Amino acid sequence: MVTIAVCTRNRQAYLERCCSALIPQLGGDVEIITINDASTDGTAGSLASFHYAHRNVRIITLSEHAGVSGARNAALRAARGSLIVFTDDDCAPEPDWLCEITAPFADPAVVCVYGQVFYRQRGYRGYFPERCVENPGPRWPMTACIAYRTAALRAVGGFDPVFARYHNEDTEVALRLAAVGALIPAPRAIVIHQPMDWTCRTLLASARNASVWPILSRRYGDAIFRQRFRPPIRWRHVVNAEDYGYLLTLPLLIPILLIRYLLHGKRDFRIFFCKWPVWLVLRRLLVWREAVRSRVFMV
16 A cells, blocks of 8 residues: 655645645555644645545644644654655645656665656746755655655654754655665656745745755764765865855846846845845855854855
């Protein structure tokens, strides 16, 4: 059996589109678990409708907000399948997604398979901040499009809630899984990320993501450089090195980037200036702070 897990909180419209894409992939040996993480909107009603129409849809409602890692761990505990496949409530898997992402598990050495994530549609050329949610290639084991051998994920302890604030709990658990088996990319397993409403708050929150690397470096050492998925670190010490180039040339770049931004039809100047330079500077400061706290040399 295969368990598909979707965790959600207060995103009813997104969730309905996600479930509508998943339902056609149900079969006798496939179940969907939806974790309602203490939603306060109409999520419960939507899930009840899906469950009524499709008995292979199970609902687990958390009475208190557990966060994304807590919700995923609840799904892991409840999973009946030998494989557990995750996507996010704001994603819509393509029709052959489940077949493509589970096929590599024919090799018993494989413990994790991860696929591609495109924003809006295949071939869409996303612009910042849209690229934050893309995973072409795939380059990285993202929980928006990923499958695990259930026993292996349970054996390593599931998702660590500490890393949820960095939006990198999937990266951290991948490093633990790499010690017990193979992690394989599946480029033909594809989900489409639904359009998002970006705000300065959500954009600036993503600046914290890069600061996970000093913590992972201290915890796992050189193992972070030995994976198929490579960290965005140059010379083993410089995280997202391109930021420094942008910051050094910012006085010259801002007029050019602003014109480019307008030509692409963007009009929210708050988002533009949140990145140039607020987001860049904040990302650097957060990396430096975590490096000091972790007592590792990273800049």
